[in-house]
Amino acid sequence: MRGFDDYRRIADAIAADIxxxxxxPGDxxxxxxxxxxxxRIAPSTASRVYGELVSRGLVVGEVGRGTFVRAVPEPTGRALTERTGPAEINLELNYPSAPGQSxxxxxxxxxxxxxDVFAAATQVAAAAGTSQARTAAARLLASGPWHPxxxxxxxxxxxxxxxxxxxxxxxxxxxxVGVEALTYPVVKEIAARLGVTLVPLAMDAEGLRPGAVAAAHRSAPLSALYVQPTLHNPTCVTMPERRRAELAAVARExxxxxxxxxxxSFLHPGAPAPLAAHAPERTHVVDGLSKRVAPxxxxxxxxxPAPDVERTAAALRSAGTTASRFALEAATRWITDGTVDRLATAKRADAAARxxxxxxxLGGHDGADGLGCHDGPDGLGCHDGPDGLNGLNGHDIRTDPHAYYAWWRLPAPWRGETFTAAAAAHGIAITxxxxxxxxxxxxxxxxxVGLASPSHDVLREAxxxxxxxxxxxxA
Known part of the structure; x- marks a missing residue:
């Protein structure tokens, strides 16, 4: 029982420091x-210490960021019930679901x-899948003038x-590799694992700035560019057609x-044609079924692009990350029988309701529905449109009727980490x-703030x- 006592004793010392x-709060x-x-303890003991602190409600763990001391606001007489355990309402991960999905x-x-079918479906699949899977996926990905x-x-x-x-x-x-100044956190993890340096590139209200790409490449050559033109995560920005054409021209040059x-992008079928339509010879399109179907x-x-198929297939094979044959067979059936399309339609309606x-x-009381106008550390400038909300004492919420997340600029003196910790104290996980x-x-x-996972009633209360x-x- 010594190990049990040790980790409890260490957790008590940390609790005393808090x-x-x-x-x-926020440390x-x-x-x-x-x-x-x-x-001078075992890693497993350290893990138990951190787990104990989380269970006591003293710290909160943030995926990809670390463990932070949570904030405990001073009592104000407001009817806020503070929880003492880990966050129970997940507004961090986005798992959209549709009625009758299962x-x-x-x-x-x-x-x-x-x-007989199951036996074939449990065989090993190649990176290129099957001809039926390729045909189905090509149909699913086709958008506007782009048909892979x-x-x-x-x-x-x-x-x-x-x-x-x-x-x-x-x-x-x-x-x-050039990326938007705000980018998908998993890309940071992948780049670190591969020994690749991510180069943050300036954004504005229309997305990535083509001039920023050119300037970064002149400073030191870029190997590639990673970009989210439609419903950028986290800002919800959808790049207009003209900007996409400009960005494609810079990439070609x-x-x-x-x-x-x-x-x-499946949530926004009315968005402009993908970058691949402007520069098909150099654009590698990434998509998946986790959001359309289930994680x-x-x-x-x-x-x-045809010249890069074998090289990319080799990367999948060497990492052991090709799709399973059963998953391919299931995906092919879901695409061809219309299941994926029906789920996508239902989830678009759900996103609009959320x-x-x-x-x-969160929209404030002035009835305004345009994006706030500011230049700040999020890299976005002034923009007025139907996709954001003003209010809440001068800060703003950037979102989109098609998106399952919202980008919230907090009122002073709140900071992202301390507000995340304060939210966790009330049982709500945000990023x-x-x-x-x-x-x-x-x-x-x-x-x-992720919007997809909880029920509508739970989301409203959160x-x-x-x-x-x-x-x-x-605090």
């Missing part, structure tokens, strides 16, 4: 391995369970693995490969803006709680 003010604890070395998916899988050839299609276990394969194929260790992430039933999709909840709970910052780019006063927390003095 109670005595030596560790303040980050060391990574667990570093904590273990400093305390029944719809399982019905399509019944034929796969026949012994089935021979261009490759398959990964999920979209994250597809991004990793594209980066592996295009950038050597030590290479530089610089002979720069592009990785276009379209994982959320545990996913396949990552890659549409690759957007209305955001407006009701601080710093998790999306590439390089030294900072977003100290922002958080991203947003009202967050609004009330934001109105309180920062």
């Amino acid at each position: 109670a005595g003010g030596r560790l303040k 980050r604890l060391p990574p667990q391995r570093l904590f273990a070395r400093r305390r 029944e719809l998916l399982s019905a399509s899988l019944e034929p796969l369970l026949r012994p 050839e089935p021979e261009q299609l490759l398959f990964a276990g999920n979209a994250r693995q597809a991004v990793a394969a594209a980066l592996t194929a295009l950038a050597r260790p030590g290479g530089r 610089l002979d720069l490969p592009v990785i276009e992430d379209r994982i959320w 545990g039933l996913s396949v990552g999709l890659l549409a690759v 957007h209305r909840i955001v407006r009701d709970c 601080p803006g710093a998790a999306f910052a590439a390089g030294s780019h900072t977003t100290p006063d922002t958080v991203r 947003l009202r709680t967050l609004a009330a927390v934001a109105a309180q003095p920062c």
Whole structure:
């Protein structure tokens, strides 16, 4: 029982530091391995210490960021019930679901369970999948004037693995890849693992600035460019047609490969044509089924220019991240029988309904529905349009009727990490803006609020709680 007593005793010491003010709300604890070395304890003991602190409600863990001391606002008389355990309402991860989704998916899988079909479906799949899967995926990905050839299609276990394969194929260790100043956190993790440097590029209200790409490439050559033109995560910006054409022209002039992430684009069928329509010879399109279908039933999709197909397939094979044959067979059936389209339609309607909840709970009282006008550390300038909300004492909420997330610029003196910790104290998990910052780019006063996972009623109550927390003095 000595190990049990040791980790409890260490947790008590940390708790005392928090109670005595030596560790303040928003302070980050060391990574667990570093904590273990400093305390001369086993990594497993450090993990139990951190778990104990979380269970006591003293700290909150943030995916990709670390462990932070949570904020405990001073009592203000408001009817806010503070929880003492880990966050129970997840507004951090986005898992959209549609009514009847499980029944719809399982019905399509019944034929796969026949012994003869099941035997074939459990064989190893190649990176290029099957001809039926390639044809189905090419139809699913087609958008406007862009129609990928089935021979261009490759398959990964999920979209994250597809991004990793594209980066592996295009950038050597030590290479530089341009990204929006705010980018998908998983891309940062993948780049670190591959030894690739991410170069943050300036954005404005229309998305990535083409001039920033050219300037960065002149400074030191870029190996590739990763970009989210439609429903950018986290800012919800959808790049207009003219900007896409300009960006494609710059990429062609610089002979720069592009990785276009379209994982959320199915929610916005009216968006401009993908970058791949403007520069098909250099654009690697990444998509997947985790958001369209379900996170545990996913396949990552890659549409690759013909000269790069074998190199990208080799990256998938070497990493062991090709899709399973069963997942491919299931995905092919869901696409061809219309299941994926029906789910996408339902989730678009759901996203719009959740957007209305955001407006009701966080939209302020002035009736304005344009984006706030400011130049700040999030890289976005002035823009007025139907896709954002003003209110809540001068800060603003950037969102879109098609999006499953909102980008919230907090009122002073709140910071992203301390507000995230304060939200966790009320049982709500959100993501601080710093998790999306590439390089030294900072977003100290922002958080991203995911909208997809809880029920509508739970989402409404959580947003009202967050609004009330934001109105309180920062602890």
